[in-house]
Amino acid sequence: MSLQNSEMEGIKNLRSGSLFLIISVLLASIGVIIAITGGLFGFVFSLGTLSAVGAVSSIFGTLIGIVVLVLLSAIIGLIGILRIKSGFSILKSLGRDVGIGGTGTTIYLVGLIIAIIGAFLSIILIGLPILVLAEFLILIGGILIGVGFYRVGEIYNEGLVKIGGILIIIPVGLLNFIGFILAYIGLGKVKPLATATQQSFGPQVYQVGQGTIKNNGYAYITLYSSTPASIVSARIEGVNIMPISISPTVLQIGNNEVTMFFGNLQSLSPNSPYIITFTINIGGNIINISTTAIYQP
Structure with a gap:
């Protein structure tokens, strides 16, 4: 799978996971509304007909409906969290600084499992402390997930995602x-990011081949430019390391062998892929392009 397709898959998983959680909350809310209104009205109506059997049947039917909705809500919510976890994992593997969101989903899932155990054990009263622990983990996991979404909004410069993350x-x-x-x-x-600036028409700048990062602090990327352009800055995503020097800073038409010196790169993982994002000026238009490079110690 190409870098572009992988990145799009990560974004789609985050989006579909969000949709599943929205549906999960809606179903749970419907269950609560039924519990408050439907069951009460059914019970009153049955009492009005002086039918004890009818009252019991109404309550029993309402409870079954609520249980089904809650169970369905929990399953959909679980699918949503797993999709969000997958989305964060994919983006992290591409060098995006969203690992905290993946950590949040893991903590959240652990909290859900503990909550289920605590719910069963609460029958014999020893489950209450477990439920408290579960709620704490779910709270912490939810906060970290929000931070992860906020970072996604920052990386892709999308305000709605950042506001959503804050909420x-x-x-x-x-x-x-x-x-x-x-x-x-x-x-x-x-x-x-890998495709946002590669348009079908107009000037293009994109990577040719696979880049490399050496343990001596140098990185080598080949950039193709369809027009003269200049490199404004660069950074390694995920670790936010910027080069001390870039050569050349002016791109000519055709392939350009770009050499960057980053200095100390001991924080990088051997033989791992990293995203190097370039900020490039093309005729006064500032664009960002993403390239890949393997750290070879």
């Missing part, structure tokens, strides 16, 4: 719900 961080159910809605809408507007 997800706040531990209030309604704000979380609105946050995922905003994130879902914003993610639909996001384009992968």
Whole structure:
């Protein structure tokens, strides 16, 4: 799978995961509404007909409906969290600084599992402390997930995703719900960095081949430019390391062998791929392009 397709898959997983969580909350809310209104009205109606059997049947039917909705809501919510976890993992593997979101989903999932165990054990009263622990983990996981979404919004310069991330961080159910809605809408507007600036028409700058990063602090990338352009800056995504020097800074038409010196790169993982994002000036238009390079110690 190409870099562009992988990045798009990560974004799509975050978006679909957000949609699943939105649906999950809606189903749970419907269950609560049924519990408050439907069951009460059914019970009153049955009592009005002086039918004890009818009252019991009404309550039993309502409870079954609520249980089904809650169970369905939990399953859809679990799918949503797993998709979001997958999305963060894919983007992290591409060098995007969103690992905190993946950590949040892991903590959140652990909290859900503990909550299920605590719910069963609460019957014999020893599950209450477990439920408290589960709620704490879910709270922390949710905050980290929100931070992850905020970073996605920063990386792809999408304001709705950033605002959604902020609302997800706040531990209030309604704000979380609105946050995922905003994130879902914003993610639909996001384009992968690897393809966002490679348009079908007009000037193009893109990578040729595979770049390398050496343990002596140098990195080598080949850039093709369809027009004269200049490199404004560069950085290694995920670790936010910027080069001390870039040569050449002016790109000519055709292939350009770009050499960058970063200095100390001991924080990089051997034989791992990294994204180097270039900020380039093309005739007064500032664009960002992403390239890949393997760290070869």
